Amino acid sequence: MRTLVRLNYAARFGLLSESVSRQSAAAAKGKAILKTMGLFLLFLGTIAAFFAPVVSSAADKAIYYWVSHGSPTDPVWTYFLQGAEQWGKDTGNDVRTSFHSGDVPSQQEAVRAAISAKARGIVTSTPDPGSLTKVIADAHAAGIPVIIMNTEDKTSGRDAYVGGDNVAIGHRWAQYLVDHNFVKKGDFVWMPVEVPGATYQTLETQGIDTVFKPLGVTYEITEAKLDQAEIITRMSDYLTANHSKIKAIIGLGDLVTGSIKRVFDQVKVKAGEIPVVGWGNSTDTAQEVLDGYVNAAMWQDPQATSYLALSIAAMTASGIPPGFDVSVGTLYEKDKAATYLKIMEGSAHK
Amino acid sequence: MAEELVRMEHINKFFGRVQALNDVTLSVRRNEIVGLLGDNGAGKSTLIKILSGAIRADSGDIYIDGGKVDIRNTTDAIAQGIETIYQDSALVTQLSIARNLFLGREPVKGPRLLDRLDQNAMNEVARRLLKQVGITKEIPPTTPISALSGGERQAVAIARAMHFESNLIILDEPTNNLGVDETKGVLRFVRSARDSGHSCIFIAHNIYHVFQVVDRIVVLRRGKKVADDIDPKQTTIEAVESIITGMTITPP
Amino acid sequence: MRDGTLISFLRSLIARPEFGPFVLLIGEIVAFTMRSPAFLSAGNISNSLAFTPELGMIALGMTLLMISGEFDLSVGSVFGFAPIVMWTFYNAHITSLEVGFLIAMAIAAVTGFVNGWLVTRLKIPSFLVTLGMLLVVRGIALYITSGFPQRTWAANSPLMAIIVGEFSIGELRIHTSLLWFILFAIILGYVLTQSKVGNWIQAAGGNPEAARARGVRVSRTKILLFILTAVLSAYAGVTSSIRVSAANPNSGTQYELEVIAMVVIGGTALTGGRGTIIGTVIGVLILRMMRNGIVLIGVPGLAYNIFIGAIILGMMALHSWLERRHHAGT
Numbered sequence: 001m002r003t004l005v006r007l008n009y010a011a012r013f014g015l016l017s018e019s020v021s022r023q024s025a026a027a028a029k030g031k032a033i034l035k036t037m038g039l040f041l042l043f044l045g046t047i048a049a050f051f052a053p054v055v056s057s058a059a060d061k062a063i064y065y066w067v068s069h070g071s072p073t074d075p076v077w078t079y080f081l082q083g084a085e086q087w088g089k090d091t092g093n094d095v096r097t098s099f100h101s102g103d104v105p106s107q108q109e110a111v112r113a114a115i116s117a118k119a120r121g122i123v124t125s126t127p128d129p130g131s132l133t134k135v136i137a138d139a140h141a142a143g144i145p146v147i148i149m150n151t152e153d154k155t156s157g158r159d160a161y162v163g164g165d166n167v168a169i170g171h172r173w174a175q176y177l178v179d180h181n182f183v184k185k186g187d188f189v190w191m192p193v194e195v196p197g198a199t200y201q202t203l204e205t206q207g208i209d210t211v212f213k214p215l216g217v218t219y220e221i222t223e224a225k226l227d228q229a230e231i232i233t234r235m236s237d238y239l240t241a242n243h244s245k246i247k248a249i250i251g252l253g254d255l256v257t258g259s260i261k262r263v264f265d266q267v268k269v270k271a272g273e274i275p276v277v278g279w280g281n282s283t284d285t286a287q288e289v290l291d292g293y294v295n296a297a298m299w300q301d302p303q304a305t306s307y308l309a310l311s312i313a314a315m316t317a318s319g320i321p322p323g324f325d326v327s328v329g330t331l332y333e334k335d336k337a338a339t340y341l342k343i344m345e346g347s348a349h350k
Numbered sequence: 351m352a353e354e355l356v357r358m359e360h361i362n363k364f365f366g367r368v369q370a371l372n373d374v375t376l377s378v379r380r381n382e383i384v385g386l387l388g389d390n391g392a393g394k395s396t397l398i399k400i401l402s403g404a405i406r407a408d409s410g411d412i413y414i415d416g417g418k419v420d421i422r423n424t425t426d427a428i429a430q431g432i433e434t435i436y437q438d439s440a441l442v443t444q445l446s447i448a449r450n451l452f453l454g455r456e457p458v459k460g461p462r463l464l465d466r467l468d469q470n471a472m473n474e475v476a477r478r479l480l481k482q483v484g485i486t487k488e489i490p491p492t493t494p495i496s497a498l499s500g501g502e503r504q505a506v507a508i509a510r511a512m513h514f515e516s517n518l519i520i521l522d523e524p525t526n527n528l529g530v531d532e533t534k535g536v537l538r539f540v541r542s543a544r545d546s547g548h549s550c551i552f553i554a555h556n557i558y559h560v561f562q563v564v565d566r567i568v569v570l571r572r573g574k575k576v577a578d579d580i581d582p583k584q585t586t587i588e589a590v591e592s593i594i595t596g597m598t599i600t601p602p
Numbered sequence: 603m604r605d606g607t608l609i610s611f612l613r614s615l616i617a618r619p620e621f622g623p624f625v626l627l628i629g630e631i632v633a634f635t636m637r638s639p640a641f642l643s644a645g646n647i648s649n650s651l652a653f654t655p656e657l658g659m660i661a662l663g664m665t666l667l668m669i670s671g672e673f674d675l676s677v678g679s680v681f682g683f684a685p686i687v688m689w690t691f692y693n694a695h696i697t698s699l700e701v702g703f704l705i706a707m708a709i710a711a712v713t714g715f716v717n718g719w720l721v722t723r724l725k726i727p728s729f730l731v732t733l734g735m736l737l738v739v740r741g742i743a744l745y746i747t748s749g750f751p752q753r754t755w756a757a758n759s760p761l762m763a764i765i766v767g768e769f770s771i772g773e774l775r776i777h778t779s780l781l782w783f784i785l786f787a788i789i790l791g792y793v794l795t796q797s798k799v800g801n802w803i804q805a806a807g808g809n810p811e812a813a814r815a816r817g818v819r820v821s822r823t824k825i826l827l828f829i830l831t832a833v834l835s836a837y838a839g840v841t842s843s844i845r846v847s848a849a850n851p852n853s854g855t856q857y858e859l860e861v862i863a864m865v866v867i868g869g870t871a872l873t874g875g876r877g878t879i880i881g882t883v884i885g886v887l888i889l890r891m892m893r894n895g896i897v898l899i900g901v902p903g904l905a906y907n908i909f910i911g912a913i914i915l916g917m918m919a920l921h922s923w924l925e926r927r928h929h930a931g932t
Contacts, residue, residue: 065897066903072903081904096897096898098896098897098906102850102852102855103853106653108653109650109897110897112649112652114897114898116643116645116898117638127850134847197748425817428815440816442808442809442812442875445801445805449801454816454818455816456801458798465799466797467798
């Protein structure tokens with residue numbers, strides 16, 4: 001009696017349709033379910049076979065993990081990824097990449113996965129200051145070097161840093177303006193930025209100060225925000241109001257520097273009328289340099305950053321400790337702008 | 351003569367400018383099945399919705415056991431012992447028979463803090479009730495409602511109404527979507543409900559069904575009551591049909 | 603009976619709605635391990651089980667809420683906001699960590715109450731209400747921090763060890779958050795299947811009109827579930843902030859979608875009325891292991907989402923097919 005009550009749903013259907021006898025209906029349904037499960041397991045087995053290693057073993061190639069805190073939809077990170085993939089191709093090593101869109105727990109989990117997989121080296125970028133310290137310690141305990149790229153964290157214990165030094169970059173911009181006689185003592189410089197107070201802005205300003213303060217050059221930092229349309233509006237307003245006193249412009253972010261042409265056109269300022277330097281990681285800015293709106297733009301060498309970071313990781317893993325960091329950043333002018341434009345447009349068409 | 355259980359007096363209801371019910375008085379005695387007949391738009395559903403608390407009348411009174419009551423919502427109606435069986439049985443299809451039977455009034459065992467369902471008690475009572483409403487098949491009370499046929503679902507709904515000692519069970523067109531066998535089952539349940547002490551109001555289009563179970567027929571036409579106290583045993587279907595459609599002769 | 607009890611037991615096991623997801627979980631583990639044996643290493647299991655409880659706790663609350671027929675899209679924002687509240691109070695020396703924790707939980711409860719009230723009283727669909735709440739809470743978090751993360755590593759309180767302390771069993775490193783997750787799962791599983799309230803939850807999702815007609819306090823039940831979900835999200839957020847040493851106002855972004863995916867993969871119907879805690883736990887493991895495994899074996903970073911999406915779609919197809927067979931007998 002008990003077993004009757006414990007029949008499953010399929011058997012119950014057999015029970016309630018009044019025609020067929022209880023047992024054969026239950027058996028038929030049971031068979032159908034088992035057949036289904038068999039097909040399902042076969043399907044899973046096929047997937048598993050797909051995942052099985054094709055070559056003898058993965059132990060031949062060294063495995064490196066490249067873990068980015070950025071978003072896969074961010075076009076700038078695409079260049080970084082290219083550099084990592086190129087390195088993998090050139091060296092024959094297995095480079096495993098992932099993006100974490102700012103999700104710290106997810107990124108820490110990825111680095112720990114790399115440790116479990118006995119990676120030869122790990123390259124990663126910092127999402128929040130202090131968030132990588134523990135995982136880097138774990139990696140070191142397992143004998144795996146960790147190189148930080150692009151967003152630095154000095155106290156994290158990383159083996160080396162490859163990326164831009166925003167202080168140095170700010171210094172280079174300011175020095176460029178001085179070297180080319182675009183600014184002199186007493187002049188005023190406009191410095192628009194998307195998010196005032198953000199780390200990148202404060203560091204860049206520190207570098208700029210080392211050049212401008214002793215020279216007595218003054219400046220103003222204005223907020224442009226992150227929305228393209230709003231950036232153009234705010235910058236146009238400011239330029240209109242202060243046109244006469246601005247002697248040079250430093251674009252402290254990619255979006256503002258990439259908006260210079262549109263802002264100048266809107267306020268009827270001619271290309272080259274006011275010298276401009278700033279970030280140059282977008283096709284907009286590269287084009288502006290070619291067209292004469294921007295004098296010099298800073299390319300953050302994304303592919304080189306990844307490539308070098310992985311190389312340093314490999315070097316460290318081989319027992320050669322890196323006693324240095326690598327500071328990247330190429331200030332390109334009109335003559336080199338086409339190269340960078342091609343790089344950026346090339347990846348768009350890939 | 352059995353005493354009066356429910357009395358609706360001088361009920362009026364307007365929907366906008368349309369008068370759905372016009373001075374309707376209806377009474378139901380204890381242990382009685384009343385058939386409420388009428389064509390489309392006669393007002394049967396409206397009248398019954400007022401009694402079950404789904405709508406409020408514009409004017410008129412309701413008396414239960416001689417005392418006046420105010421039924422503002424379905425909870426009030428249930429509190430007065432009036433249960434309504436709708437076409438879709440108001441059952442939760444994903445839950446089992448036992449869980450549906452006791453929905454809202456689940457028995458608990460053990461410390462109150464744990465709020466633990468007494469599933470053994472629920473299943474026992476469910477089994478008993480299913481037999482009572484005439485389901486002879488062995489359907490485990492843990493079967494989900496989704497596995498039951500339309501007629502069986504109605505049976506569960508009726509069993510629920512019967513178990514919770516409702517005085518009046520209203521069945522609003524319960525056989526509409528059912529097959530022949532299932533309809534017979536529902537009619538059987540209705541009779542056994544009356545036999546175990548509940549009164550019923552049975553609304554239908556289909557006179558043939560009504561004739562098989564009710565003790566008394568009331569006819570509504572265009573919002574007005576046009577006939578009462580019709581004994582199905584002493585009249586014919588044709589006679590009642592003519593009342594529904596419009597001849598004003600009261601049969602003998 | 604010719605069928606042995608073993609066979610009928612196996613059959614009843616196969617018929618359970620959690621069986622499909624369970625098979626998928628096993629298949630997934632097998633596939634990943636074949637590709638990289640490190641997947642099942644003690645280190646990686648410890649790693650997997652570190653983050654899982656945080657999303658898992660939210661999923662538990664979301665399960666009950668979805669069974670009752672409602673969604674909560676604001677869980678990710680609450681996840682990020684609660685630790686901001688706690689750490690802001692602590693870092694500004696206004697209160698101790700413990701009191702900051704209680705304040706954060708209280709604010710979460712209020713958030714849940716507002717969600718529930720707007721849904722049940724004003725009859726606005728929960729999708730819209732919690733979408734608005736998602737924006738409001740996230741906005742407040744960003745505003746009060748100006749986008750900057752709160753420091754969390756200067757603190758030293760027993761509360762931290764209780765919530766997410768680390769200890770070892772052999773080679774496995776376990777966090778206490780895993781134990782809390784298991785405890786919550788057991789409690790909520792009990793509530794759902796064995797208690798009176800559990801019956802109401804399922805009825806409220808399956809046929810709210812019928813439930814109301816039987817006197818079930820549907821609105822009150824739903825409000826309680828919104829509060830539960832918000833508090834669990836806040837608790838999970840605090841857990842995460844302590845464990846990863848970061849309290850970022852953007853934490854938890856898009857977690858709501860991942861949690862809903864976990865719950866649905868585990869067998870809870872999007873339309874309500876049906877679902878199990880065991881299924882959700884399996885769904886949590888499926889998605890979390892998928893994410894961990896994909897990174898481990900080296901699926902190209904940009905193709906990541908394809909795999910996650912494919913598995914979600916695949917499970918949905920399986921569920922709907924099983925659902926149709928289940929109803930075939932009616």
